[in-house]
Amino acid sequence: MAEQKTLQFHKPRLNGSIKVPGDKSISHRSIMLGAIAEGRTTVEGFLEGEDCLRTIEIFKQLGVSIERQGTNVTIDSPGIENWTTPSDELYAGNSGTTARLMLGILAGSNVSSVLTGDESLSKRPMKRVTIPLQSMGAKIVGAEDDEYLPLTVKGGELSGMTYHVPVASAQVKSAILFAGLRATGKTIVSEPAISRDHTERMFEQFGVSIETNGNTVTIEGGQTLQASSVKVPGDISSAAFFLAAAAMVENSCVEIVEVGLNPTRTGIIEVLRQMGAAIDVHEETGGRGESYGTIKVSKATLHGIEISGEIIPTLIDELPIIALLATQAEGTTIIKDAAELRVKETDRIAAVTTELKKLGASIEATPDGMIIHGPTPLKGTSMNSYGDHRLGMMAAIASLVADGEVIIEDPACIAVSYPNFFEHLTALVNNG
Numbered sequence: 001m002a003e004q005k006t007l008q009f010h011k012p013r014l015n016g017s018i019k020v021p022g023d024k025s026i027s028h029r030s031i032m033l034g035a036i037a038e039g040r041t042t043v044e045g046f047l048e049g050e051d052c053l054r055t056i057e058i059f060k061q062l063g064v065s066i067e068r069q070g071t072n073v074t075i076d077s078p079g080i081e082n083w084t085t086p087s088d089e090l091y092a093g094n095s096g097t098t099a100r101l102m103l104g105i106l107a108g109s110n111v112s113s114v115l116t117g118d119e120s121l122s123k124r125p126m127k128r129v130t131i132p133l134q135s136m137g138a139k140i141v142g143a144e145d146d147e148y149l150p151l152t153v154k155g156g157e158l159s160g161m162t163y164h165v166p167v168a169s170a171q172v173k174s175a176i177l178f179a180g181l182r183a184t185g186k187t188i189v190s191e192p193a194i195s196r197d198h199t200e201r202m203f204e205q206f207g208v209s210i211e212t213n214g215n216t217v218t219i220e221g222g223q224t225l226q227a228s229s230v231k232v233p234g235d236i237s238s239a240a241f242f243l244a245a246a247a248m249v250e251n252s253c254v255e256i257v258e259v260g261l262n263p264t265r266t267g268i269i270e271v272l273r274q275m276g277a278a279i280d281v282h283e284e285t286g287g288r289g290e291s292y293g294t295i296k297v298s299k300a301t302l303h304g305i306e307i308s309g310e311i312i313p314t315l316i317d318e319l320p321i322i323a324l325l326a327t328q329a330e331g332t333t334i335i336k337d338a339a340e341l342r343v344k345e346t347d348r349i350a351a352v353t354t355e356l357k358k359l360g361a362s363i364e365a366t367p368d369g370m371i372i373h374g375p376t377p378l379k380g381t382s383m384n385s386y387g388d389h390r391l392g393m394m395a396a397i398a399s400l401v402a403d404g405e406v407i408i409e410d411p412a413c414i415a416v417s418y419p420n421f422f423e424h425l426t427a428l429v430n431n432g
């Protein structure tokens, strides 16, 4: 039987300042770009989460030398032209970002490989990536019409193309941009709303020019990456759990330092503001690189809002914790245009609705979101994480507002993105 964790707090208060682990999206990309470039790339603030460790292991199998000491990583790569064909399958574990971005990278390399994943990842759709890549000439084959892992990729020549991604997705956009880097001619990708732009920013940092015009990104193929050094800010998607906790737990005030403030990721700040949270943001750098700064949130009276449209991609991974927050807000919160939640590590619309109902919340699922009526008192219960880190953390934060014991089933999955989550939770509560 999977492990369990029991949490119970009596009138907790959260107080203090923490630095959350490195951004998951940026950590993956730092290894990927460092491995494509010839020479030495260094990374500071790397996320030691399971997902990003899978990305490192994959590149080691391709003949890239990667040394990691905690959050510092040194990559010495022979460059994408000189990778070696791996003798074993490349295992992406639970990580959709690893799988989808690797498909775009491997398609334009010189190696042949088989990409696999865990049970959850093997059920997640891959055609959103294989279809555009195949139209660039990529040789990718797999089960059920190339929809699911394992997928076999035979690297080779690619041609640039123009493609409109039907749903805003940084994973799809990035896979196409990686393929576009190696293709002949121009590759133009557009999407219905702007998704996180870490790939574009990091390409520029590695000396590749990319043109962004509204929701459209253009890359000229055949450019070479120059090895670089990357500083990874804290992950705002991890910070979101404690920002939400501070906003709804009586007498709380939490500060998160050195956290990423890339505007394609800060939808959570906007939502907290609109719901009435007392929030203060201080930006320390700006410009084309990754900006970061400090966010401070204190408890306030919250009210329900509608969350839909272009803001959705900027807070997609935060919607489980936002749903919990909405149970403590006055009035109705409506989340729309978020059908993507159904194809994450688990169906997050079904899972969040089921688990929050067990706590006593008034919540209903819709095809593309959730409707939550608040505020409702929550009671202790046993909560399933479904092996999904965001659901596991949502359950842990729920224990702060629930009356009684919250038992989290399979809390170990939290290590995918936030290995020291429980240490931070304990420290903030003990400071209270």
Ligand SMILES: O=C(O)C1=C[C@@H](OP(=O)(O)O)[C@@H](O)[C@H](O)C1
Residues within 6 Å of the ligand: 024, 025, 026, 097, 168, 169, 170, 171, 172, 174, 195, 196, 316, 317, 340
């Ligand atoms: O590109 C990335 O690093 C990510 C993009 C998002 O997925 P989609 O591109 O599928 O929306 C997000 O949910 C995921 O956690 C990380």
Ligand SMILES: C=C(OP(=O)(O)O)C(=O)O
Residues within 6 Å of the ligand: 024, 051, 094, 095, 096, 097, 098, 317, 344, 345, 390, 417
């Ligand atoms: C959806 C997520 O990640 P991925 O798609 O990389 O598995 C996430 O971290 O919430």
